[in-house]
Every structure is written in C-alpha cells, then in structure tokens.
Amino acid sequence: MNPQPGSTASSGSFGDRTWDGSALISRRLAQFALGWMATVALWLVVFALEGRLGVVAVLLAAASGATLAVAIRLAGADPTAPRVLPVTVAACVVLGVAAMGITAAAGVYGEIYAFMLLTLYLAAALVFCWGWRAELALLLATLGPWAAFLARFPLFVSRLELAAAVTIGSAVALALAEGTARNRRQVARRRRAEDESAAALAASRDAYRDLAEHAPDMIWTCDLDGRMTYANEALAHFLGRPVSTILGRLGSEFWTDDPGNPTSDGSSAPAPPADRPIAVQCHTPRGPRWVEVVISDVTGPDGARIGFRGVSRDVQERRDTEAALRASEERFRSAFDYATIGMVVVGHDGKPIDVNPAFSEMLGYTRAELLSRTMDSLAHPDDAARATVETMRLVMGEIRAYRMEKRYYHRDGHVVWVLLSCSLTRD
Numbered sequence: 001m002n003p004q005p006g007s008t009a010s011s012g013s014f015g016d017r018t019w020d021g022s023a024l025i026s027r028r029l030a031q032f033a034l035g036w037m038a039t040v041a042l043w044l045v046v047f048a049l050e051g052r053l054g055v056v057a058v059l060l061a062a063a064s065g066a067t068l069a070v071a072i073r074l075a076g077a078d079p080t081a082p083r084v085l086p087v088t089v090a091a092c093v094v095l096g097v098a099a100m101g102i103t104a105a106a107g108v109y110g111e112i113y114a115f116m117l118l119t120l121y122l123a124a125a126l127v128f129c130w131g132w133r134a135e136l137a138l139l140l141a142t143l144g145p146w147a148a149f150l151a152r153f154p155l156f157v158s159r160l161e162l163a164a165a166v167t168i169g170s171a172v173a174l175a176l177a178e179g180t181a182r183n184r185r186q187v188a189r190r191r192r193a194e195d196e197s198a199a200a201l202a203a204s205r206d207a208y209r210d211l212a213e214h215a216p217d218m219i220w221t222c223d224l225d226g227r228m229t230y231a232n233e234a235l236a237h238f239l240g241r242p243v244s245t246i247l248g249r250l251g252s253e254f255w256t257d258d259p260g261n262p263t264s265d266g267s268s269a270p271a272p273p274a275d276r277p278i279a280v281q282c283h284t285p286r287g288p289r290w291v292e293v294v295i296s297d298v299t300g301p302d303g304a305r306i307g308f309r310g311v312s313r314d315v316q317e318r319r320d321t322e323a324a325l326r327a328s329e330e331r332f333r334s335a336f337d338y339a340t341i342g343m344v345v346v347g348h349d350g351k352p353i354d355v356n357p358a359f360s361e362m363l364g365y366t367r368a369e370l371l372s373r374t375m376d377s378l379a380h381p382d383d384a385a386r387a388t389v390e391t392m393r394l395v396m397g398e399i400r401a402y403r404m405e406k407r408y409y410h411r412d413g414h415v416v417w418v419l420l421s422c423s424l425t426r427d
Contacts, residue, residue, distance in 0.1 A: 021181070219309075258281040260279065279315070295309070343358065362416060364412060379408055406419075
C-alpha cells in the first residue's frame with residue numbers, strides 16, 4: 001500500500017512480516033533514549049549513594065548512550081527504511097545486556113536487574129508500538145544472557161518465584177506491545193482513509209470548481225439571506241464587475257425593479273421553485289437583460305438547508321425573438337381576421353386549420369363548421385382535378401403559387417365562383 005500524502009505510515013520488514021511503523025520508531029527513538037538514559041542515571045546515583053558504583057558501571061552506562069546515539073543516527077538517515085526496526089531492537093538488546101553488566105558490577109540483587117528489564121520491555125512496547133514479534137525478539141535476546149549469568153546474582157526471592165514473576169512480566173510486555181501495535185495500525189488505517197477521503201473530496205471540489213470557472217453558464221451560490229458566497233467568471237463578465245465585488249452582496253442588488261422579478265425588497269433569497277426555472281432581469285453593462293435561473297438547495301452534513309446554488313443563462317435574445325414573433329403573429333392575426341377577402345390556412349390532409357370571417361361569410365358556414373370539413377367537400381367536383389394538379393406542382397416546387405377560378409358550394413346549395421390564389425406556408 002502506498003502511503004498517502006501527510007501520512008506517517010511506511011513499510012519495512014521484520015522476519016517475513018511486513019510492518020509499517022518505521023517512521024513512528026524513528027520519530028520516537030530520541031524520546032525513548034532520553035527516558036532510558038534518565039532511568040540509568042537515576043540508578044547510578046542510587047548505587048553511588050550506597051557505595052556500589054564503580055568504573056565498569058559508568059562505562060557500561062556510557063556505552064548504552066553511545067548505542068542509542070548510533071541507532072538514532074541510523075534511523076534518522078532514512079526514517080522509513082526497513083532497517084529501522086531491527087536496528088532499534090538490536091539497540092534495546094544492547095541496553096538490556098548493559099543493564100545486566102551495570103547491576104552485576106554494582107553487586108545488587110538480581111531482582112533489581114529483573115525490574116530494569118521489565119522497565120525496558122514496557123517502555124519499548126509503549127513507545128515503539130512494534131507488536132509482539134519485535135517484543136519477543138527483545139525478550140529472548142535479553143533473558144537468555146541473564147539466565148546464563150543468574151548464578152552470579154544474589155537473590156532476595158527463590159528462583160521459582162523469580163521465574164514466575166519474569167514470566168508474568170514478559171506476558172504483560174508482549175500483550176502491551178501487541179495491543180499498542182494494533183491500536184497504531186487501526187489509527188493509521190483511519191487516518192489513511194481520512195486522507196483518501198479528503199483527497200477525493202479535494203479532487204472533486206477542484207474538478208467542480210474548474211468546471212464552474214470555465215462553464216459558459218453563470219454559476220453561483222448564496223446563503224439563506226441571499227448573500228453571494230460564490231460566483232464564477234461567466235457571472236462576473238455578465239454583470240461587468242470583478243468577482244470580489246460580487247461576493248458578500250445580496251444577489252437582488254443586481255436586479256432591476258422590473259415587476260416581473262421574483263422579489264423587489266431584496267431581503268432574502270427566493271425560494272427555489274420545485275418544477276421550473278425563474279426569470280430575473282439584471283443590470284448589466286449592456287443594459288437590463290433577462291436571465292433564466294435554475295435554483296437548488298445547498299444542504300449541510302445534517303441535511304438542513306444552508307443556502308442555494310443557481311445556474312443562470314442569458315435569455316435576452318430569446319425573449320426578444322419571442323416578443324418579435326408574438327408581434328408578428330399579432331399582425332398576421334389582425335390582417336387575417338379583418339381582411340375583406342376570404343382567407344384559409346389548409347393542412348396537408350386538406351382540412352382547414354384556420355379560416356377568417358370573410359371566408360365563413362362567403363360560404364355561409366360558421367368557423368366551427370368549416371374546420372370540421374375538407375376543402376374538397378366544399379368545392380365543385382369539376383374543379384377538383386385541376387386544383388389537385390396545381391397543388392402537386394406547388395408542393396414539388398415547380399411553381400411558387402397559382403391562381404385559378406374555382407367553384408364552391410354555399411351552405412344553402414348555390415354555387416359561389418371565386419378567384420383562388422394559393423401558395424405554400426412553410427415553418
């Protein structure tokens with residue numbers, strides 16, 4: 001597994017087992033060295049007060065300090081190197097053997113050395129969090145020499161009692177070493193997962209921001225009071241002002257006082273509609289322009305609404321086109337309805353789509369009656385063939401229009417002669 005940015009996890013090995021605490025050991029080795037040397041110094045003071053301190057004990061204490069200094073240097077050269085763990089275990093073994101030499105030179109009870117070893121075991125387990133395998137290696141490497149030279153130590157308790165105490169202390173040290181290692185690994189996994197989640201969130205946020213910044217549509221967010229918290233460059237360009245002058249201001253400050261706007265007092269953000277966009281007219285360097293806005297909620301981790309996000313699009317050209325189309329339709333409708341000659345719009349099926357009052361009056365039918373008939377049913381059959389031919393030529397594009405005299409039946413049955421002018425109406 002590759003360590004995430006900002007993580008202290010690294011990979012190393014002890015025997016056949018992959019282990020990822022080298023960086024932790026490297027960071028804590030100096031603290032461990034300081035604590036251990038303070039412990040040894042305290043024992044030397046006690047031995048001196050008792051008149052037991054000799055040159056050998058002092059030299060062994062100095063050798064312990066030198067061993068720790070070398071270990072710190074090796075670990076610090078490459079804190080994540082696989083050698084960090086075995087070097088640290090070896091240094092602790094040297095400390096344990098040196099402690100045996102110090103107590104032997106001072107001629108104290110063997111229980112004192114057992115206590116110093118227990119201190120070493122527990123301190124290493126707590127500080128390095130290296131698991132039961134490393135702790136067992138330290139136990140075997142230090143208890144073996146002590147057992148070999150146990151006969152030289154005076155004992156206050158029986159050897160059987162001492163063996164039971166050492167066994168219990170060793171078991172406690174192994175359990176502590178494994179417990180702290182598992183806790184460290186769990187914390188490392190949680191931090192790694194948090195780092196991965198944070199990295200994914202940052203990547204998603206950066207991708208969204210990049211998309212928003214380069215989007216042609218205007219993208220923005222605001223709080224519940226309607227104050228702008230984000231605006232992309234498209235919105236800034238549309239409003240003709242820098243983003244910095246938009247943030248923190250009420251969105252409604254950029255609106256005109258057109259009565260078609262959602263609100264006019266600017267006291268709060270408009271509630272997002274459930275099923276449709278809203279239209280807002282804004283002040284711009286090109287004058288008042290209408291935008292179409294799609295608004296959605298921004299929610300917090302608890303699901304509560306904390307603001308709004310919106311996507312706006314300039315629709316002024318579309319509204320102008322629609323207005324021009326409405327005006328054109330109104331002009332056509334006025335000309336159609338008030339024309340003094342009959343006018344009919346006929347569909348492909350030959351049925352009228354619309355008829356004006358003049359045509360209805362000419363044939364004596366109501367508008368509803370004419371819309372339910374076909375033009376052929378109104379025409380004289382002798383004119384049908386010619387009208388069909390001319391209409392086909394019109395549809396084929398051979399002619400742009402045609403005129404002909406044609407007979408229609410009035411509602412009361414008499415024939416009405418008309419001069420028909422016909423052309424195509426295209427979309």
